[in-house]
Amino acid sequence: MNEHADPVPAGSGTPRGILRSRPERWLFKGIYGLVLASALVAALDVPGEEANPGQDALWVLLTALTSGAAHGYAHVIAQRASGDGTARPSRVRAVLSEWPLVVAVLPTVALLLAATAGWWAEETAADTALLCNTVTLFALGFFAARTAGLGRLASCRAGALDMLIGLVIIVADALIE
Secondary structure (H helix, E strand, O other): OOOOOOOOOOOOOOOOHHHHOOHHHHHHHHHHHHHHHHHHHHHHOOOOOOOOHHHHHHHHHHHHHHHHHHHHHHHHHHHHHOOOOOOHHHHHHHHHOOHHHHHHHHHHHHHHHHHHOOOOOHHHHHHHHHHHHHHHHHHHHHHHHHHOOOOHHHHHHHHHHHHHHHHHHHHHHHHHO
8 A cells, every 4th residue: 555545534534634644654754854864964064164054954954855855756656657546636745745754854953053043053053963863763762662552661672772873873973073
């Protein structure tokens, strides 16, 4: 079944729009967005170069928008290649359904814009974004496991494994710099 197909029959009384999305959809896209934002902020924060947090924030946002559009459009192309003759509005919805990916990068963008405003240095904003994204990865992993019916300990293990992705980015950032 197509990931973007309507899983809820019409007239079932279930909420429409954003609220009908299954948690696994926005969890997947949110985690993807957090990892994308972390990797970008780590790559853009180069020691010894002149700091430009506003430009970095723009790159993070632009990359998220482009990645979301590309991911949604890839689903459209795959659907078209499968011979499924779905109407155009569902294709637009496929692209627009990538909103959690874009929303996930907004805290990182906000932290970089705070550095642009002079509230703190770009390096501090980048480090804070990496830490916040890593903690959020844990929270999303924990939440996903709890939603799946796992106990607290198993959910903590799942969250720790998701958090490991953020820690790998932090370690790679430290080693590459």
